[in-house]
Amino acid sequence: MKRAGRTSCDEYRFASSHEGDTHLPAKEREITWVDVSENKSQGGRITAWRGKMHVMAGDPFYVIA
Numbered sequence: 001m002k003r004a005g006r007t008s009c010d011e012y013r014f015a016s017s018h019e020g021d022t023h024l025p026a027k028e029r030e031i032t033w034v035d036v037s038e039n040k041s042q043g044g045r046i047t048a049w050r051g052k053m054h055v056m057a058g059d060p061f062y063v064i065a
Contacts, residue, residue, distance in 0.1 A: 008039035014046055018058055 011031045013020040022029075055061055 008034055008036040010034040010039050010042065016043075016046060016050075 009031055010033070011020060011029060013024065013029055015021045020029075049055070053061075
């Protein structure tokens with residue numbers, strides 16, 4: 001992955017969410033390696049969305065993909 005420039009871990013459920021990072025068992029979450037700038041951009045978009053929609057820590061929300 002490093003050779004491909006994918007050196008940042010992107011996860012779903014979002015790391016910043018209550019269920020994100022490693023709070024759930026591995027079979028209930030997904031990770032992949034992405035470019036650092038892509039991951040930072042996505043993180044910024046999620047943070048901006050949470051602020052705009054007033055989604056606070058622990059608030060429930062769902063994602064349509």
